[in-house]
Amino acid sequence: MKKALFLYSSREGQTKKILNYIEGELSNFECELVNLHTLDAIDFSVYDRVLIGASIRYGHLNKKLYQFIENNRQQLENHTKVAFFCVNLTARKEDQGKDTPEGSVYIQKFLKKSPWQPKLIGVFAGALYYPRYGFFDKMMIKLIMTLTDGETDTTKEVEYTNWKKVSLFAKKFAEL
Template sequence: MKTAIIYATRSGTAEKCSAKISEMLSGESTVVNIKKVSSPDLSGYDSVIVGASIRIGKVQKEISEFVQKNLETLKAKRLGVFLCMGAGEENFNEYLSQNFPKEFLDKCKSKGFFGGEFNLERLGFLSKMMLKAASKGKPQPHIIPGNIDRFVKDFED
């Protein structure tokens, strides 16, 4: 099985998770940053995993546009979707439904909440300052490796 892992990231967490998924999949996989390759050719793939991070309740517009533009092609493939976010897992389904069409989500074999992390080196000055102020005294979010493992297992079953 050939899998395309299409992702968008702001601070690098979705990129890191995409690479981890690629390592774990049993078949051949290609990792594509949608911000660098805006129209990947999906014809050679049996399956597609879409990954994004959440910022102020939204995924990156490149991911939204990619799914909308390729919805019919995507629905003919094995699908998975994951989100990286600092908010708790209790918000996961809400963010999925706010950001992706129902017919896309209904076709996804696997849906993953991978947690999140703050990579301050990849953020601009204003984003850094806002993040530091908002997170002061709160536990820091982190990637949840067990959720990635479960996602890959569910996707391949």
């Protein structure tokens, strides 16, 4: 059986949830899910595929993602079957193309900042978990959602992830 490594950088768990969903779509793969924040070193050569998923918080990817990329740049560039996806709330605006690598300001910023340029990139809408946030995060995210015409009821949890889109990405990843 083929092996896939799933690395994630997640704040609230939606990125990990998306990876678990992708694992369910890849019946021909044995998948290993690892939080890249806890990783010192890993050998990509024992995997047929590598997938990195990361979430945006306050407009930025976690610095540990960039450190991981820098520390593993050679492996990322040498392994031919590595993909990346980004999870953010702006991607909920599919009608504006915010859910595409070309239309996502976060992916464009990532590609400028990162020495690694993945060949397959996905952009998925995340989820709002207002009841789980502390006071400061709740108020900041509510302000951002007010400015972007999003959900502002802080008693709600709203999942914006387009699972059909995730399935299509999983298929492309399997076919790398």
